[in-house]
Amino acid sequence: MSKSTIKNINTHAVELNAYFGVAISVDCVIFGFDKRELKVLLIRCDLPKYKGKWSLLGDLVGPEEDLDKAAYRVLKARTGLRNVYLQQVHTFGAPRRHPAGRVVSTAYYSLVNISNCKLTTQANELHWHPVKDIRTLAFDHKKIFDTCFEHLQEDIVRSPVVFKLLPQKFSLRQLQHVHEAILGVALDRRNFRKKIMSMELLEDLNEMENDVPHRPGRLYRLKPKAVAALS
Amino acid sequence: MSKSTIKNINTHAVELNAYFGVAISVDCVIFGFDKRELKVLLIRCDLPKYKGKWSLLGDLVGPEEDLDKAAYRVLKARTGLRNVYLQQVHTFGAPRRHPAGRVVSTAYYSLVNISNCKLTTQANELHWHPVKDIRTLAFDHKKIFDTCFEHLQEDIVRSPVVFKLLPQKFSLRQLQHVHEAILGVALDRRNFRKKIMSMELLEDLNEMENDVPHRPGRLYRLKPKAVAALS
């Protein structure tokens, strides 16, 4: 390479055709929360190499499609949800990560309220799995999953993303259980309440839980301006 | 779309050819530090649409090349440096972000010691720019730059990445100046020293600065195990 003649996509007109043997995809780590447990939505893989293994939800990005749009499309197609929380995390591009050819994949994580989801595939092909039970996944999806989960754990301590896992009305107990499930630790109830309240994100609805087999707790919702700051 | 027949890159054998009209690239935001100032390495763009504008250093990713490897290759080609600190930040994939066609680009930031760099292009085409003077860049590079700079600002408070901007031997003053330049704030000298020392990352070399027009400060280096934790 001579000193001043590196031809380059950013500096010179370059013919792209030689580089077109690459496809791009998105993979979504979709988290949900149910029965005190953090779960992730997985689909059964049908490729010979990974027959029967579970994989993340993803798809190829269309020729004219934005990455974020593609991730939204996947989520909409699989859960029926719009206006979900999506966060780009990392891009995985090892040359042989996918058996079909060179596929560079951008990973997103998403937080959804499980009970709002209308899954669009038969139950045995698309399924919520407890996060703590995830051992192996198809492709490099275990690595993608781990990376996204670590990011989620870091994000919840400084941002109110976690509310997206709960229904609009929730009790402080539910909110604490979500934090405990994600961080994998037990939290002191009094200190947790103090901290959450000091953030001034919650609006007291002056309503109580019902259908709980114990003393009902107050219900709260995220303040509208905090909701707006999320998307 | 019928309920259970979404054909998908993760679940079925899919023909990729229709998706191959995409190229992938890496773009590197290379930070350096000189004369109390944070700088970024930019190259002059020669494409008609952005003639004369400055752009980040980047290149197309080869058909068999890993993303991280491609970023290292770009850095090596432009600065002559190996073993630099590289951090993947975000992937930008808007359909018309590059005039040559669909190019999805993964952004990295890198921290280098300016005085170790042997720039491989004529001085007027490849140049260190003060970060505070960056207004516009070619393509969507201003957005990429801003994203990487914000990540750097967040990263330095919890990780010793910043040492990569300094020579192996440095004084606490130099280290403080780097922090101040990145964060854009003035820091209290006594509190800064206390905080750095409490991290137990530094090894006192029992040497003094020379060539400074004032009382020389002690020289330190990053402890070897902290260096290892960086890469």
Added chain:
DNA sequence: TCAAAAGTGTTTAATATACACCCATGC
């Protein structure tokens, strides 16, 4: 009346901030 969780404050420890003087060197 029992089980389960709601609700509620104080004390202590750790961390972060604010702030001022004398010292060593080069010019």
Added chain:
DNA sequence: GCATGGGTGTATATTAAACACTTTTGA
């Protein structure tokens, strides 16, 4: 001797952590 930055400690404020009892409801 003057300009520049080196080197140092303490007091205060803020934040985080530990910890226990009474109350309410459903079964």
